[in-house]
Amino acid sequence: MRRCVVCRRIRFMETHVDIKSYAKINLFLNVLGRRLDGYHEIETILALVELSDVISIELAKSGIEFTSDFPGLENFSSSEKEWWVALNHKPEGGGGVQQTPCLPAKNLILRAAGEFFRRTGIRAGIKIHLQKRIPVGGGLGGGSSNGAATLLGLNRMFGFPLGREELFEIAASLGSDVPFFLRGGVALAKGRGEIIVALEGMDKVLDWVVLLLNPGFGISTPWAFKAYGQFLGLPNGMQGQASEFIEALKSGDIHRVAAKLYNSLEKPVLKKYPILELYKDFIISHGGVGALMSGSGSTVFGLFEDSVTAAACCDAALSFFGAPTFGVVTRFVMPGSCVDGTSV
Known part of the structure; x- marks a missing residue:
């Protein structure tokens, strides 16, 4: 069943947003065993550090364009029609934007942007550029942080149409540790990493x-x-x-x-x-x-x-x-x- 997308009124709109996408380190990582679903049960302490990528988002006439200074990430562009079809594509068995064949599956920035526009119903062209500084595959959560920062940047750009619960819901659909990067600080993560408990007084x-x-x-x-x-x-x-x-x-x-x-x-x-x-x-x-x-x-x-x-x-x-x-x-x-x- 196709989800009805409701267009939300934009209270105000910025034309350009730069947002830092911080790295994390695991101060403690305890693997408790393998679960029935194939994942491992863990408990880990995550902490945000100042090393960061920078994600720049600006309004465009139509469609979406993604570029990066990191050679390992492919540039991507799509017309407004292709972009909107991709956002509303719902394969059999359900699922969100992250499962569509129209968007690069491993690019969390594009997946986050796609889910933001699908949830809000906002139709706008954007250009996204990633300045990559966090080592890829380094255990620093760079990709997950990029996804979270994209959500934060787009939400700010279009006047905060999504509240806390919706942002965290989208983040959880992108990856286990993505919700952590919405808040940062120091946190305990449990389960397969998706249960995040903020630690105060640190x-x-x-x-x-x-x-x-x-x-x-x-x-x-x-x-x-x-x-x-x-x-x-x-x-x-x-x-x-x-x-x-x-x-x-x-x-x-x-x-x-x-x-x-x-x-x-x-x-x-x-x-x-x-x-x-x-x-x-x-x-x-x-x-x-x-x-x-x-x-x-x-x-x-x-x-x-x-x-x-x-x-x-x-x-x-x-x-x-x-x-x-x-x-x-x-x-x-x-x-x-x-x-x-x-x-x-």
Whole structure:
């Protein structure tokens, strides 16, 4: 049954919006086991950091156009007629815009834009450009963040036609961790990652400095979880360990937090990619309080008490490991609002 799309009145409209699309790191990742639906049950602590892509959206006469400075993403353009047909295409068995053959399936920016226009019924031409700075396949959530930022940018551009619940509903349909990027800050994610619980009282982490090191290649998340399942002698984690980590975070003691950094996926991933272990050792030997692989890799992060030590470690790592190692010193970002116009 085709959904009736109701056009909403636009209260006001901006002609150009630039919005930052922040990266995240997993401070804690505990894999609890495989579920009946094939996914893995996890509990993880996500934290937003300042490293970001930038998404620029501007009004166009008609249709949609997507460009990027990242060669791995194909440019895309569609006429108004093709675009509107794509938005209202409903394959048998239901599903949303993300399942249509008319849009690139892996481009979360276009999927988010398509769902925004389908839900609101707004007909407008737009141009979207992505300045890519977050390493792809690096365990930093760049694609999911791009999808969330696109929703926030379009909602602001067209006068906030969607409320909080609708935005989070769309975000959840795009991917498990996309809702986290609508709010940001620090959060506990459970289930397969789609159950997001915001953690309050984490302002002390703003004093900490984060170093990110990436080897210049990505790691497939499905591969990492498969490798975890096949890794001999690696037991499933015990539920509830995340609560101990949260208590450490609340204390504001960086040394206590560093002692509890944990990622179930590290052993199988580091076995295949030993350079990530070298990154961790290098960070600790150059003043880092703690180091961990983020998500399924390939980025390793280090926690530092001051920016001077972190910057010196970054410079030394880039000199020692050479290209294509990528390194950047960043900090944590506290939450913004997805409904009042403040970018995350």
